[in-house]
Structures are given as C-alpha cells and as structure tokens.
Amino acid sequence: MDIKSNDFNEHEFELDGWARWDMPSDDYYDTLQFPEDYTGYDGSEVWGFIHNRIGFHEEEALVRDEYDADSWKADFNKAVSGLHAMVSAQVVRGMIEKLQETGELDPESYQWTDPVEEYERRLGANGETPEAVENMYFTMMLLLSGVRAARDRLLQDCDSGSIGDAEACETLRSILTHPLMDDPNIDAASRRLKDHALRDTNNLWEARMRTRDLMRIMNCVQCNKCRFHGKISTLGLSTALQLTLGRQGMGGDVAKIHRVELAALVTTMGKFASGIELCYEMQAL
Numbered sequence: 001m002d003i004k005s006n007d008f009n010e011h012e013f014e015l016d017g018w019a020r021w022d023m024p025s026d027d028y029y030d031t032l033q034f035p036e037d038y039t040g041y042d043g044s045e046v047w048g049f050i051h052n053r054i055g056f057h058e059e060e061a062l063v064r065d066e067y068d069a070d071s072w073k074a075d076f077n078k079a080v081s082g083l084h085a086m087v088s089a090q091v092v093r094g095m096i097e098k099l100q101e102t103g104e105l106d107p108e109s110y111q112w113t114d115p116v117e118e119y120e121r122r123l124g125a126n127g128e129t130p131e132a133v134e135n136m137y138f139t140m141m142l143l144l145s146g147v148r149a150a151r152d153r154l155l156q157d158c159d160s161g162s163i164g165d166a167e168a169c170e171t172l173r174s175i176l177t178h179p180l181m182d183d184p185n186i187d188a189a190s191r192r193l194k195d196h197a198l199r200d201t202n203n204l205w206e207a208r209m210r211t212r213d214l215m216r217i218m219n220c221v222q223c224n225k226c227r228f229h230g231k232i233s234t235l236g237l238s239t240a241l242q243l244t245l246g247r248q249g250m251g252g253d254v255a256k257i258h259r260v261e262l263a264a265l266v267t268t269m270g271k272f273a274s275g276i277e278l279c280y281e282m283q284a285l
Contacts, residue, residue, distance in 0.1 A: 006259065013258070018241060019212060020215060020216075021231070036090045036225070036271070039094075046217060046218075054210050072196035072199075075192060078139075081132065083139055083237055084129075084135075085123060085129070086139070089274075089275030092122070095114075098110075099115065139272065141190065142237070144186040144269065145243070146190075147269055148182075149244075149254055150243065150257060153255070154176055190244045194245065194249055204247065204248065211237070211242075218234055232267055232268060233271060235260070235264035236266075236269070236271075239262070239265040240268075242261075243265075
C-alpha cells in the first residue's frame with residue numbers, strides 16, 4: 001500500500017518543530033466515511049484547559065480586549081478561539097442533520113437538543129464568546145494563506161501522480177486555482193501575525209511549544225470521532241502557523257512540510273469553510 005509505505009518513510013519530526021503526530025499504524029480512516037457528527041460529547045473541560053493553560057495569559061493583552069491586542073500571543077489566542085468556533089459550528093451542523101434524520105433529539109441521549117439555542121450560546125453576538133465568528137474568519141485566513149504558500153508543491157504532487165487519486169487531484173486543483181486564493185485580502189491575518197512576531201522573534205519557540213501541546217491535549221478527548229477530527233484540525237492549524245512564521249517570523253519552508261501536514265492543512269480549511277457556511281445559514285434565519 002503506497003500510502004502506508006510513504007507514511008512510514010515520513011513519520012519523523014523535529015523535536016522543536018511545530019507539531020508531533022502519532023506513529024503510523026495499520027489503522028486508516030476516510031474522513032468522508034467517518035465525517036464530523038453530533039455525538040453529544042461535552043468537551044468543555046478540554047476547551048477550558050486549552051484556553052486557560054495552552055493560551056497565553058501573562059500579558060495585559062489577555063483581558064477583555066485580548067483579540068485586538070498588538071501582540072502575536074493575542075493573535076495565537078485568536079487563532080485557537082477560531083478553531084474552537086469552527087468545532088462549535090460543526091456541532092450545530094451535526095445537530096441539525098440529526099434532527100433532519102430523526103425528527104427530534106432525545107435529551108437522555110444527547111447533551112444538547114436545540115441547534116438554534118446552541119448556535120446563539122456558542123457563536124451568537126450575545127453568546128459566551130461574542131468574537132467567535134470573527135475569530136473563525138481570522139483562522140480561516142491563516143489557513144488560506146498557508147494553502148496558497150503550499151500551492152505550487154500541491155499542484156506538482158497532482159501533476160506527478162504522487163497523490164494517487166485522480167478525482168481527488170481534480171478537486172484539489174479546482175480549490176488551488178480558485179480566484180479566492182489570489183485575493184490579497186486573505187493575507188490580512190497572516191500579515192498581522194507576522195508583523196507582530198517580527199518584534200519578538202526570540203520568543204517564537206513558545207508558539208511551537210504550544211501548538212505541540214494543542215495536539216497532545218486532543219488525546220484527552222473521550223469521544224473517538226471528536227478526537228480524530230480534533231487532531232486533524234490542530235495539525236492543520238499548526239501547519240498554517242508554521243508556514244506563516246517559520247522559526248524567525250519570516251515564514252516556513254514549504255519543502256520541509258510533511259505530506260500529512262499538508263493533508264491536514266487542506267482538510268482543516270475545508271472544515272472552516274463548512275463552519276462559515278453554517279454561520280451564514282443560521283444568520284439568515
């Protein structure tokens with residue numbers, strides 16, 4: 001199996017890199033066959049740990065106006081909050097799909113039963129995090145910039161046949177050549193993050209350490225499907241940050257990005273696109 005062989009050949013990582021992932025195994029899962037779903041799992045303790053312990057809190061930036069603070073650490077927090085918002089959007093979408101299938105959600109089987117109420121609580125302007133949707137856009141822009149930085153390599157992989165699936169390559173090519181990928185406005189988040197980081201390059205090791213911790217904490221998620229998709233999403237975000245910042249704030253070398261990181265980056269961008277679409281649908285209501 002070519003995928004398995006390639007994974008075993010590329011499983012190494014830098015000890016002080018942006019991410020560490022699990023060793024290859026005989027277990028492979030298709031994200032289309034095992035999509036994100038509403039399972040009723042309550043991950044609030046894990047998210048509380050992420051925001052309170054993995055996020056940055058030692059600066060004045062981390063008060064109520066943290067998301068507009070002039071600091072790359074505040075940008076990091078905003079990106080992680082955007083990740084949380086995307087997951088919340090997927091939960092709400094899953095609730096809607098369950099309702100369409102079953103007609104109702106049994107409160108004894110599911111943690112939440114009203115998607116409109118959950119959307120307002122999680123993502124609404126008067127909800128628990130008023131900046132949630134704004135933060136999701138911020139993180140989406142980081143992902144778009146990351147995919148664009150890796151575009152030539154991804155197109156070369158399609159041309160060389162190394163991806164292996166012709167249909168997947170055509171889909172990927174349509175994404176990489178979409179006009180949005182050349183829109184200069186998508187650089188707003190990465191430009192802000194890079195500008196802030198260049199003022200504090202001696203401390204960027206802290207960002208690498210925290211993205212590794214972000215991946216590691218996903219092992220504490222008790223829902224297997226949630227953990228599976230959580231690891232993909234955190235790896236996708238860490239790859240976007242790696243391409244934006246590198247080691248000194250000037251950007252990473254796309255040639256050194258592993259194929260598993262590139263796959264996570266593109267997949268996570270798709271998750272965010274779906275989450276943003278859900279927000280449009282709910283706001284239209």
